[in-house]
Structure formats: C-alpha cells, structure tokens
Amino acid sequence: MFFAEWCFMDSHFLTRRIHSLTGVVPVGLFLVYHLYLQLYLHSGAETYNNSVNSFYDSPLAIWALVIVVYIPLFFHAFLGIHLIFETTVQPSYTYFSHLLYWLQRISGIGVLLFIIAHVWNAQLGPWMAGTWGTHFEHLSSGFSNPESGMITKTVYLFGVLGAVFHFANGLNTFCMTWGIALTPKSQIRIRIFSILLFLILSASSLYALAAIW
Amino acid sequence: MPDTVTLKIKRQDSETSDSYWETFTIPYIPRSNVISCLMDIQANPVNAKGEEVTPVVWESNCLEEVCGACTMVINGKVHQSCSALVDQLEKPISLEPMSKFPVVRDLAVDRARMFGALKKVQAWVTADGYHDLGPGERESTSHQEVAYKLSECMTCGCCVEACPQYSLSNNFLGAAAISQSRLFNMHPTAKNIADERLDTLMQKGGIADCGNAQNCVEACPKSIPLTESIAEMGRQVSGKFWRNIFQA
Numbered sequence: 001m002f003f004a005e006w007c008f009m010d011s012h013f014l015t016r017r018i019h020s021l022t023g024v025v026p027v028g029l030f031l032v033y034h035l036y037l038q039l040y041l042h043s044g045a046e047t048y049n050n051s052v053n054s055f056y057d058s059p060l061a062i063w064a065l066v067i068v069v070y071i072p073l074f075f076h077a078f079l080g081i082h083l084i085f086e087t088t089v090q091p092s093y094t095y096f097s098h099l100l101y102w103l104q105r106i107s108g109i110g111v112l113l114f115i116i117a118h119v120w121n122a123q124l125g126p127w128m129a130g131t132w133g134t135h136f137e138h139l140s141s142g143f144s145n146p147e148s149g150m151i152t153k154t155v156y157l158f159g160v161l162g163a164v165f166h167f168a169n170g171l172n173t174f175c176m177t178w179g180i181a182l183t184p185k186s187q188i189r190i191r192i193f194s195i196l197l198f199l200i201l202s203a204s205s206l207y208a209l210a211a212i213w
Numbered sequence: 214m215p216d217t218v219t220l221k222i223k224r225q226d227s228e229t230s231d232s233y234w235e236t237f238t239i240p241y242i243p244r245s246n247v248i249s250c251l252m253d254i255q256a257n258p259v260n261a262k263g264e265e266v267t268p269v270v271w272e273s274n275c276l277e278e279v280c281g282a283c284t285m286v287i288n289g290k291v292h293q294s295c296s297a298l299v300d301q302l303e304k305p306i307s308l309e310p311m312s313k314f315p316v317v318r319d320l321a322v323d324r325a326r327m328f329g330a331l332k333k334v335q336a337w338v339t340a341d342g343y344h345d346l347g348p349g350e351r352e353s354t355s356h357q358e359v360a361y362k363l364s365e366c367m368t369c370g371c372c373v374e375a376c377p378q379y380s381l382s383n384n385f386l387g388a389a390a391i392s393q394s395r396l397f398n399m400h401p402t403a404k405n406i407a408d409e410r411l412d413t414l415m416q417k418g419g420i421a422d423c424g425n426a427q428n429c430v431e432a433c434p435k436s437i438p439l440t441e442s443i444a445e446m447g448r449q450v451s452g453k454f455w456r457n458i459f460q461a
C-alpha cells in the first residue's frame with residue numbers, strides 16, 4: 001500500500017493501528033458527545049430540537065459528520081468484521097478476558113446493525129420524508145407507537161448498551177495495544193476505569209432514554 | 214481409589230492421515246502422571262476393546278516441566294503431560310495433540326513454527342567477532358528479576374495453543390516470541406538490534422495480530438507475564454510508529 005510505504009510502515013500494521021485509533025478518536029469521542037447530547041431529551045422538545053439542529057447550522061456540518069464519523073466508523077467496522085472471521089473459537093478456555101474478547105466482537109456486530117437501523121430511523125428516514133428537524137417528536141412517537149414501539153425501545157436499549165460496552169472495553173484493550181498500561185497492576189487499574197466508564201455512560205444513556213420511554 | 218484409569222486418546226497414524234479416538238484402560242497407580250500412563254500403554258499397547266494396537270507416540274525429555282516437549286491438550290486444556298497428575302484430572306482423561314501445529318504422529322507435533330518465530334525476532338545475544346569485548350554491562354537486580362522470569366520460557370506452545378488469534382492458516386508470531394523480543398530488547402548487548410526486532414514485530418504476523426484475548430498469560434505454565442510483555446512491545450512499536458511518521 002502506497003500510503004503505508006510513505007509512512008515507512010508495513011500496511012498490515014498500519015491498518016491495525018488505524019483501526020485501534022479510529023475506535024477511540026474520533027468514533028469513541030463522538031459516541032460520548034452524542035450520548036451527552038441525548039441528556040437534552042429531559043429539557044423538552046424545543047430545547048432538544050434546537051441543540052441537535054444547531055449542529056447542522058454550519059455549512060460544514062455534513063462534511064464534518066462524514067469525515068469525522070462515517071468514514072472512520074466504516075473503516076473500523078469493515079476491518080472489525082474481517083478480524084472476526086480470523087479468530088479461532090476455543091470454548092474450553094473459560095477465562096474472563098477471553099469472554100470479553102468475544103463480547104467485544106459480538107457487540108461490534110450488534111452495534112453495526114444498530115447503527116444502520118438508527119441512521120435509517122433518525123437521520124435518513126426523516127430526511128427523505130421531509131420531516132427533518134423535529135427530532136424529539138419523531139423519536140418519542142416512534143417509542144410510543146402501539147405496534148412497533150416495544151421493538152424500537154428494545155433495539156435502542158440493547159444498541160446503546162452494546163455500543164457503550166464496546167467502547168469501554170475497547171478503551172481497555174486500546175491501552176494494551178498501544179502499551180499505555182504495562183504491568184498487570186496498571187492493567188487492572190485500566191480495567192476498573194473502563195468498568196466505571198461503562199457504568200457511567202450506561203447510566204447516562206438510560207437516564208436519557210427514560211425521558212421518552 | 215479406583216483400580217483402573219481410562220484414557221481417550223486422539224490418534225493419527227501419519228502426518229496426512231485422518232485422526233481417530235482410541236480408548237485405553239490401564240491399572241491405576243497412585244501419584245502417577247500422564248506420561249507414566251503413556252509409558253504403561255507403550256509397554257502393553259492393548260486398547261479397551263482388547264485389540265493389540267501400535268503404541269501411542271508422544272514426545273518428552275526433561276520430565277520436570279522445563280523442556281516443553283511433552284505439551285498436549287489434556288481434558289480440553291493445553292498443559293505439559295509430565296506435570297499433569299492423574300489424581301488431579303477428571304476421568305476419563307482425554308489426550309489430544311496441540312491443534313495449532315502439524316501433527317507428526319499421535320500426540321507428537323512439529324513446533325518448528327515457534328522456533329522459526331524466535332529466529333524472526335532474532336531472540337539471541339548479538340556479538341560480532343571473536344575478539345575479547347571485555348566484561349559485559351552490570352545488570353541491576355530489578356532488571357534481573359524481570360529478565361529471569363522472561364528467560365524461563367521453554368517454547369512449549371501452551372500460549373499459542375490457547376490463543377484465538379494463532380491458527381494453522383495464519384503466520385502470527387505468538388506471545389512467546391513477542392515476549393522473547395522483549396527479553397532481548399532489554400539485554401545490554403542484544404539491544405543493539407532492538408530496532409530490527411521492532412521491524413519484525415511490525416510486519417504481517419507481528420504484534421498487530423494480537424487481539425488482546427489474554428488467554429496466553431492464563432495458559433503459560435511458567436506464569437510468564439505475557440500480557441505485560443505484549444503491552445511493553447506494544448509501547449516500543451508505538452514509539453517506532455510515531456518515529457517512522459515524524460522522523461524517518
């Protein structure tokens with residue numbers, strides 16, 4: 001790969017490192033920002049809609065979204081699926097980290113399916129229907145729909161928790177990949193940190209969802 | 214106490230033939246280990262159906278868990294058969310060859326790929342020429358403590374057998390070789406080619422193929438801190454990653 005040679009590196013190594021990096025910056029940071037934004041669901045329809053719409057006021061908003069989120073996410077997901085196919089299933093080794101290793105892969109697939117459904121439901125659908133802008137009304141009516149409301153809610157619940165798990169556990173392995181946490185002790189510290197992060201982000205997103213449940 | 218022990222052994226007659234399971238029942242001997250059971254079968258190669266069969270082939274040398282030759286999958290988990298005690302194992306005992314290496318015959322596998330990995334990362338002390346270089350650098354006690362632990366690796370293969378990222382169809386170096394590259398990158402003399410070792414770790418099959426499942430460190434019979442080694446080498450290649458982009 002030309003780009004890799006240009007960086008004096010093996011392309012295999014480079015793509016793996018970019019995969020690891022894209023999981024945290026920008027996609028992981030976007031996830032945190034995105035979940036934070038959802039807390040405005042408690043501030044009522046107008047404030048919530050304004051806070052979402054104000055992002056799109058910038059003429060560069062769409063570009064920023066595509067370059068900062070969609071392309072890195074697509075790269076991360078594409079390589080992620082490829083990586084899942086390269087592993088060997090070894091159920092007799094029942095260690096906790098091995099379980100997390102598989103949960104990381106399963107949640108990755110779940111998150112991908114959720115993101116596709118979510119982008120369709122919250123972004124592309126309203127756009128094409130011409131109802132773009134009334135995000136709060138769109139979401140809450142989807143949740144309270146007597147026929148599909150329960151399914152929508154369930155998908156959102158598992159999708160959001162799956163994404164939070166994938167990000168928190170990914171941050172944990174990220175610290176190993178880049179050699180940030182070296183000793184077993186520091187790896188335990190990072191693990192405790194990522195468990196706390198998982199709990200905080202889960203609580204925050206459950207609280208946000210409660211506003212329109 | 215039972216009078217007999219039953220072993221289910223996964224056998225294979227040649228490198229290319231199909232594998233099959235065969236059951237053996239042998240007299241129970243207190244405090245025996247898996248190798249002594251295999252020796253019993255060798256002395257009297259009759260299977261549980263009473264048929265005389267070829268003796269089961271396995272490898273062993275030291276019989277004290279320091280050479281690594283006798284490694285096999287015992288009751289689904291990889292371990293040295295010389296230190297696997299019959300009294301502590303669930304019965305019937307199942308024995309399989311390691312699944313990440315080509316089988317030579319029965320329980321004997323060819324671990325050449327592991328030794329090849331050590332060659333790739335140049336896991337040795339480099340010295341050029343025969344002239345007297347004087348005494349080596351003094352090592353601190355803390356340095357010795359880390360290095361000694363790492364040097365206990367016997368290239369047995371447990372770590373790569375348990376690793377979900379190591380397979381017959383890829384060329385991952387595995388945790389042992391990554392850990393050895395750490396050992397030699399911290400050695401006062403061997404570290405003069407530290408960068409070459411990092412180059413190897415940054416190629417296909419190198420450290421990027423580790424998926425952080427951390428099975429290796431659980432499976433290592435020598436309790437070598439493999440995930441610490443992987444993180445340390447991850448740090449070293451991260452340094453080289455940025456140096457390559459901004460300084461090379």
Ligand code: HEM
Pocket residue numbers: 019020021022023024027028031076077078079080081083084104105108109110111112163166167169170171173174175177423424425
């Ligand atoms: C919300 C979006 C996502 C975020 C924030 C995210 C974040 C992360 C992070 C931080 C890592 C750790 C990287 C490392 O260990 O160095 C990771 C790993 C991983 N991700 Fe994602 N990810 C997302 C979506 C996905 C998707 C859609 C897939 C594909 C199905 C996926 C598959 C994987 C896989 C397989 C790994 C493990 C890689 C390895 O350990 O070698 N991720 N992710």
Ligand code: SF4
Pocket residue numbers: 281365366367368369370371372373388389392432433434435436437439
């Ligand atoms: S690191 Fe441990 S498990 Fe791996 S080859 Fe060395 S001694 Fe065996």
Ligand code: SF4
Pocket residue numbers: 372375376377378379387388422423424425426427428429430439440443
């Ligand atoms: S951490 Fe996991 S993937 Fe990496 S070498 Fe060890 S067992 Fe294999």
Ligand code: FES
Pocket residue numbers: 272273274275276277278279280281282283284293294295296
């Ligand atoms: S015979 Fe050497 S480790 Fe078992």
